[in-house]
Amino acid sequence: MACHVSCQRGDFTLSARLTLGPDIDWLGVVGASGAGKTSLLRCLAGLESAAQVEGFASWAHPAGDNIVLVSAQTPLFPALSVEENLQVVARYNGVTDESFKSVVDDCECRHLLAKAVTALSAGETQRVALARGLLANPSILLMDESTSAMDTKLRTRVLHKLKRRTQGVCKVVWVSHDWQDIARYSDEVAVLRQGKVTIQDMPANALSQAEASEPVSALQGCLLQGPIVEHEDEFTVFAVGENKVVTRAVEQGEKNASLLVDARQVLVSRTPLAPAQIGYVNRLPVKVKSLDTDSETGVQRLTLNCGNQTLFALLEAPAARHLAIQSGEAVYAYFGAGSLPEPARA
Ligand SMILES: Nc1ncnc2c1ncn2[C@@H]1O[C@H](COP(=O)(O)OP(=O)(O)OP(=O)(O)O)[C@@H](O)[C@H]1O
Numbered sequence: 001m002a003c004h005v006s007c008q009r010g011d012f013t014l015s016a017r018l019t020l021g022p023d024i025d026w027l028g029v030v031g032a033s034g035a036g037k038t039s040l041l042r043c044l045a046g047l048e049s050a051a052q053v054e055g056f057a058s059w060a061h062p063a064g065d066n067i068v069l070v071s072a073q074t075p076l077f078p079a080l081s082v083e084e085n086l087q088v089v090a091r092y093n094g095v096t097d098e099s100f101k102s103v104v105d106d107c108e109c110r111h112l113l114a115k116a117v118t119a120l121s122a123g124e125t126q127r128v129a130l131a132r133g134l135l136a137n138p139s140i141l142l143m144d145e146s147t148s149a150m151d152t153k154l155r156t157r158v159l160h161k162l163k164r165r166t167q168g169v170c171k172v173v174w175v176s177h178d179w180q181d182i183a184r185y186s187d188e189v190a191v192l193r194q195g196k197v198t199i200q201d202m203p204a205n206a207l208s209q210a211e212a213s214e215p216v217s218a219l220q221g222c223l224l225q226g227p228i229v230e231h232e233d234e235f236t237v238f239a240v241g242e243n244k245v246v247t248r249a250v251e252q253g254e255k256n257a258s259l260l261v262d263a264r265q266v267l268v269s270r271t272p273l274a275p276a277q278i279g280y281v282n283r284l285p286v287k288v289k290s291l292d293t294d295s296e297t298g299v300q301r302l303t304l305n306c307g308n309q310t311l312f313a314l315l316e317a318p319a320a321r322h323l324a325i326q327s328g329e330a331v332y333a334y335f336g337a338g339s340l341p342e343p344a345r346a
Pocket residue numbers: 009010011012031032033034035036037038039040
C-alpha cells in the first residue's frame with residue numbers, strides 16, 4: 001500500500017512516498033537533521049493544514065483510525081499532576097483501570113503519578129507523554145524522538161514493552177537518531193533526504209544492502225546479528241559464526257541480538273591486537289571482499305565478510321595509503337558495542 005505525503009513548510013518541500021505493507025508494524029524513519037522527519041510525522045498526524053496525505057489511515061488495524069503523535073511539541077498540561085494528565089486522556093477514551101495501570105507500568109511512570117509535570121526530568125516527561133499517547137488507544141502511533149532523553153537501559157526496556165504492547169493493535173511510525181534502536185525495533189526503515197524518501201521498504205536488517213546504493217556519507221550502517229550466547233545486565237554477547245560480538249543489553253527472553261556497526265567506527269588491522277589495547281570491545285576476523293576508493297577524497301571503503309555477514313569500514317586517505325590493503329586479504333575488524341549503558345552512579 002502506497003502512502004504519499006506532500007507539504008510546503010516555508011521554503012522546504014516535503015514530497016515523500018512510503019510503502020506500508022500489511023506485515024509492517026513498526027516503520028522506522030531516519031535521515032539527517034532537517035531532512036523532514038518531524039514534518040512528515042506532523043503531516044501524518046493531521047497537524048499541517050496545508051498537507052496532502054493519501055493512503056495512510058487505511059494502513060491501521062481495522063479496529064480504528066485513531067492517529068496519535070507523541071513528540072516534544074505536544075506538551076503535557078502544566079497545571080495538572082502526572083496522574084491527572086493521564087486520567088484526562090484515559091477517561092475520555094474509556095480506558096479501564098487495569099489498562100491504565102498496565103500502560104503506566106509499561107512506560108515506567110508509576111512512581112511519577114503524584115508529581116507535577118513541571119517537576120519531571122526530560123526522560124520522565126517523555127515516558128509520561130508516551131503513556132498519555134498509549135491511553136488514547138491509537139491505531140497508529142507516531143513517535144518523534146520520543147525516547148531520546150532516556151538512558152540506554154531504560155530506553156531498551158520501554159521500547160521492548162512498547163513493541164509487545166502494540167503487537168496486533170497498533171502500527172508505529174517512529175523517528176530516532178539512534179540507529180541501533182531503529183535497526184533493532186523496526187520491521188522496515190525509510191530514509192528521508194531533503195524531503196524525499198530515498199530508500200524505502202528496507203528491512204532493518206538489510207541496512208548493508210541499502211548502503212551500497214547510497215553515497216557513503218548518507219548511510220553507513222551494517223547490521224550484525226546472531227543467537228545470544230551470554231546475557232548480562234549491562235551487555236549481551238551474540239555469535240557471528242564462531243566468533244562473539246558484544247552489544248548493549250537486550251531484554252530477557254530474546255533469542256537473538258544485533259549490533260549496527262557504523263563503518264566510520266571500524267578499525268582495520270592485519271595483526272590481532274587485544275581489543276582493549278585500542279579501546280574497542282569487539283574484534284572479528286574478516287576477509288576483504290572488495291574495496292572502493294573515492295577519487296576526490298581518497299577515502300577507501302572496504303566491504304568485509306565474516307562468515308555470511310557483511311561489515312563495512314571507511315579508511316581515511318592516509319590510513320588507506322599506509323595499510324595498502326588488498327582485496328581477498330584476511331584482516332581484523334575492531335569496533336565498539338553501540339552505546340553501552342553508563343556505569344551506575346553511586
Ligand atoms: N514551521 C516551519 N516553517 C517553515 N519551515 C519549517 C517549519 N518547521 C520546519 N521547517 C523547515 O522544514 C525543514 C525540515 O524540518 P524538520 O523539522 O521536519 O526536519 P527533521 O528531519 O525532523 O530535523 P531534526 O532531525 O533536526 O529534528 C527544515 O529545513 C526546517 O527549517
